[in-house]
Amino acid sequence: xxxxxQSPEALRLQEGESSSLNCSYTVSGLRGLFWYxxxxxxxxxxxxxxxxxxxxxxxxRLKATLTKKESFLHITAPKPEDSxxxxxxxxxxAGSYQLTFxxxxxxxxxx
Amino acid sequence: DGGxxxxxxxxxxxEGQNVTLSCEQxxNHDAMYWYxxxxxxxxxxxxxxxxxxxxQKGDIAEGYSVSREKKESFPLTVTSAxxxxxxxxxxxxxxRDGYGYTFGSGTRLTVV
Numbered sequence: 001x002x003x004x005x006q007s008p009e010a011l012r013l014q015e016g017e018s019s020s021l022n023c024s025y026t027v028s029g030l031r032g033l034f035w036y037x038x039x040x041x042x043x044x045x046x047x048x049x050x051x052x053x054x055x056x057x058x059x060x061r062l063k064a065t066l067t068k069k070e071s072f073l074h075i076t077a078p079k080p081e082d083s084x085x086x087x088x089x090x091x092x093x094a095g096s097y098q099l100t101f102x103x104x105x106x107x108x109x110x111x
Numbered sequence: 112d113g114g115x116x117x118x119x120x121x122x123x124x125x126e127g128q129n130v131t132l133s134c135e136q137x138x139n140h141d142a143m144y145w146y147x148x149x150x151x152x153x154x155x156x157x158x159x160x161x162x163x164x165x166x167q168k169g170d171i172a173e174g175y176s177v178s179r180e181k182k183e184s185f186p187l188t189v190t191s192a193x194x195x196x197x198x199x200x201x202x203x204x205x206x207r208d209g210y211g212y213t214f215g216s217g218t219r220l221t222v223v
Contacts, residue, residue, distance in 0.1 A: 034212065043201055043214035091209055098144060099212060101153040
């Protein structure tokens with residue numbers, strides 16, 4: 001059974017304090033590792049897709065990396081507007097298209 | 112602009128009633144999905160459809176029903192058999208190969 005585990009569940013940072021969010025996955029034949037941002041009461045907003053170990057992608061203060069067992073979302077010098085829940089999801093190569101989601105990490109950036 | 116529209120944003124249901132949540136997309140995506148989100152839990156798949164007139168049960172399909180008569184539309188009915196329907200419901204769509212996964216803005220259903 002495919003599983004995605006995110007840690008920590010919640011993270012409080014001071015503005016400018018860099019940190020990382022972790023996403024561990026066990027899927028059969030990874031066909032994509034996805035990161036989404038979700039604001040309260042809204043749908044998830046796509047951030048990145050990673051496909052192979054060693055791949056990295058960046059967007060503003062966010063950088064996502066992928067290994068064979070985990071993905072990290074690095075947040076550099078965060079600002080209060082980065083506060084949100086960050087969701088990780090994996091798609092296996094087992095013939096289906098749906099994603100398996102983790103429970104998310106709620107990030108709070110304090111001014 | 113292309114996207115997914117869910118309506119209504121908020122929905123209230125009395126005990127014993129069936130309610131239908133709307134999901135429409137103009138992305139020309141083949142596949143559509145319904146997820147349920149509860150506090151402290153990940154998104155759980157209710158139903159998905161890869162082509163018109165065909166759909167499959169997800170992990171928590173009991174008490175729900177769907178139809179896919181048009182490529183653009185994938186409505187979800189929450190029946191009276193669903194014992195705990197209060198939740199945030201998210202619709203998504205993707206291309207046939209699973210890429211371009213996009214979410215709607217969600218419908219919050221509350222039982223009163």
